Amino acid sequence: MSHDAVSTSRGGFPYPGFERHDRASPEQVGATAAHILASMPLLQQIMDVLPAAVMILNADRQIVFANAAMALLTGAASPQNLLGMRPGEAVGCIHARMCEGGCGASEFCLACGAGRAIFLAQRDEIVTEECRVTRGAGGEALDLRCVAAPLRLGDERLTLFVLTDISDEKRRRALERIFYHDVLNTAGSLANHADILASAPAQQIGHLAGRIRTLAHRLVEEINSQRQISAAESGDLTVHPADVSLRQVVRDIVAAYQFEDFARGRFIRVDASGGDTIVHTDGALLRRILGNMLRNALEAVGPDQVVTTGWTADDSAATLRVHNPGCMPRAVQLQIFKRSFSTKGPGRGLGTYSMKLLAEKYLGGAVWFTSTPEDGTTFYLRIPLRADPSGRRG
16 A cells, blocks of 8 residues: 555445446456447547547446547547556556556545536536646646536447546635735735834844844745745756754754744644664755644644654665644545635645655655554654655656
């Protein structure tokens, strides 16, 4: 099981029939595909002109027709190579390989807009949904708009299924919303403190000046953070490995966060039993990932609750962890690493997604979590003691 996976055991699958293992045989798929093209001779030519990925699915959700845009989206040599697959299998969704039933049968599929759209279309509804797909070893995120509609060909019940890649649109909107939200909040606080400073008594000037300095540094940090995520997604982020003390990294982040508004009334406990472990990695990216872990944990707990962070090491890698006593709802656990997913409302997100992106694509590590009512929630970051000397890039 991959580190971002959770148990696929479940009670009560909401899409009856989706967990079935049976499929139409290659001969049956071929016969249906031939029937479609014989009934609509110009279908392939017309659909190949469209920029959206178009499929026709049989009752078992297998592809019996695909256009050129679908082949391009999936990297297939031709649309015919996709026949017999289910949509998630064709686009390379990592969850389509998690259980014997394939696409639509894992617990993660409960949160999939594509699965919901197909299920409702099979019940004679026309549905538009969005879904986020994670695919490939590098965890590439793909945002898709899905349109599903019932289709009949003689006595055969089919589904017309159309995918439009909206990844760039979603990424741009999410980055803009988060950027404006964070930067305006910090800039507003900075302006307020500057106004107070202008008429403050002498004994308060030192405190206000220190607060203004902190806010100014945070503003620069937030701008750099958004630029870093954009560069990471486009593969333009350069890694700068150096020797880094985990003890110092944790100490610096705790010192920076303990007086922030999101940490007010909370307690941060550091388990330093891992000793003074030294890793050869990009210290800025490491601080970004661990800082997001700690901030998320502090925002998840209430006043007087404790968040614990620490680290361990073996001969090849170090593992950092951040624990809080709460348990995430199952629906949140299933989507936690998806881009733009957030429990904090509109305009938030990218925190957990960026943790996984930076750790696995650029530090050669892994990010995962456990979350149960008994043990609370713990996020883990495991990185090699020594980075790839060539500098890992996307």
